[in-house]
Amino acid sequence: MTSNTSNTVTTLTITRPDDWHVHLRDGDQLKDTVRDISRYMGRAIIMPNLVPPATCTDTALAYRERIMNAGPQGQFEPLMVLYLTDKTTPDEIKKAKATGKILAAKLYPAGATTNSDSGVTSVKNIYPVLKAMQEVGMLLLVHGEVTDSSIDIFDREKVFLDTILGDVVADFPELKIVLEHITTKDAVEFVMAAPQNVAATITAHHLLYNRNHMLAGGIRPHYYCLPILKRNTHQQALMGAAISGNKKFFLGTDSAPHYKDKKEAACGCAGAYTAHASIELYAEAFEDAGALDKLEGFASHFGADFYGLERNTDTITLEKSPWKVPATYTLGDSKVVPIKAEDTIDWQVK
Numbered sequence: 047m048t049s050n051t052s053n054t055v056t057t058l059t060i061t062r063p064d065d066w067h068v069h070l071r072d073g074d075q076l077k078d079t080v081r082d083i084s085r086y087m088g089r090a091i092i093m094p095n096l097v098p099p100a101t102c103t104d105t106a107l108a109y110r111e112r113i114m115n116a117g118p119q120g121q122f123e124p125l126m127v128l129y130l131t132d133k134t135t136p137d138e139i140k141k142a143k144a145t146g147k148i149l150a151a152k153l154y155p156a157g158a159t160t161n162s163d164s165g166v167t168s169v170k171n172i173y174p175v176l177k178a179m180q181e182v183g184m185l186l187l188v189h190g191e192v193t194d195s196s197i198d199i200f201d202r203e204k205v206f207l208d209t210i211l212g213d214v215v216a217d218f219p220e221l222k223i224v225l226e227h228i229t230t231k232d233a234v235e236f237v238m239a240a241p242q243n244v245a246a247t248i249t250a251h252h253l254l255y256n257r258n259h260m261l262a263g264g265i266r267p268h269y270y271c272l273p274i275l276k277r278n279t280h281q282q283a284l285m286g287a288a289i290s291g292n293k294k295f296f297l298g299t300d301s302a303p304h305y306k307d308k309k310e311a312a313c314g315c316a317g318a319y320t321a322h323a324s325i326e327l328y329a330e331a332f333e334d335a336g337a338l339d340k341l342e343g344f345a346s347h348f349g350a351d352f353y354g355l356e357r358n359t360d361t362i363t364l365e366k367s368p369w370k371v372p373a374t375y376t377l378g379d380s381k382v383v384p385i386k387a388e389d390t391i392d393w394q395v396k
């Protein structure tokens with residue numbers, strides 16, 4: 047990392063970052079989401095919760111082709127993920143791994159989040175698959191929330207750790223596991239206490255916001271995502287993990303666009319669009335915490351290290367140069383309201 051040496055840092059050059067959790071969607075949105083992700087991310091882990099989901103090698107590879115045909119900038123590389131169902135077979139895992147293009151498989155507890163209806167109904171159903179993943183070295187990515195309607199939505203992550211993930215970690219000691227988009231102090235502590243094969247991604251919006259931003263003084267649907275924003279003590283624990291230099295915590299934006307009318311609705315969709323300013327939003331969060339010097343490890347080194355990939359070798363430069371985020375962006379043929387719409391972001395990539 048290099049930065050200018052005056053009291054206030056105004057430029058910051060870091061190794062090109064990667065995004066270890068992003069939703070690009072499909073169809074006519076792809077050219078726009080692919081443009082945004084490839085502007086300065088070197089690689090990205092592409093979430094498979096399409097309609098229908100990318101549950102097998104062939105559909106995942108076909109999706110990769112559509113992404114490449116959407117015209118990514120630079121050397122952008124999409125890293126693909128299989129969507130696990132109760133019916134996924136160990137053979138499908140081996141087939142996917144052999145392509146070299148599918149690095150991970152995603153556990154969505156059925157019904158936990160957007161497009162997760164075909165997900166796994168009980169983790170025991172996929173134990174043979176997890177065994178195959180452990181054998182071939184395929185990562186398990188986890189949406190860590192229980193779906194039991196009797197569990198309070200603010201407790202669903204913690205209950206998942208206590209009742210499900212702890213057992214998986216114990217039963218598969220060699221399986222690399224990423225607990226995605228963590229939102230609680232409990233998740234931070236779980237990952238810190240777990241062995242080296244367990245890591246977590248953290249979004250920019252969970253670093254910048256807590257549930258007051260979403261609910262105090264009016265309900266703001268564009269902050270609604272899953273796992274839901276928690277109270278500020280959890281936000282502080284996430285920030286502490288992100289700036290700790292602990293290599294188990296790395297960048298995953300979970301940028302997840304939904305059209306404006308689907309968010310501003312009586313029953314709005316879960317997901318926040320942050321790909322318009324992903325690294326800039328993280329820079330704001332790290333600067334607020336007085337830890338800009340910790341951004342590079344979190345954004346550009348630790349994820350690649352955990353996945354067992356080379357770090358990127360080129361750099362990007364962030365400049366302190368405030369700009370106003372538009373009210374909407376057009377993705378495909380409809381409008382999306384981004385995080386910080388009509389607000390100012392201090393940083394931009396040169």
Ligand SMILES: NC(=O)N[C@@H](CC(=O)O)C(=O)O
Binds near residue numbers: 316318
């Ligand atoms: N995070 C979200 O709130 N939504 C994601 C799904 C997910 O990552 O859980 C989406 O696909 O819209």
Ligand SMILES: [Zn+2]
Binds near residue numbers: 189226227272273
């Ligand atoms: Zn999720």
Ligand SMILES: [Zn+2]
Binds near residue numbers: 067068069093300302
């Ligand atoms: Zn996601």
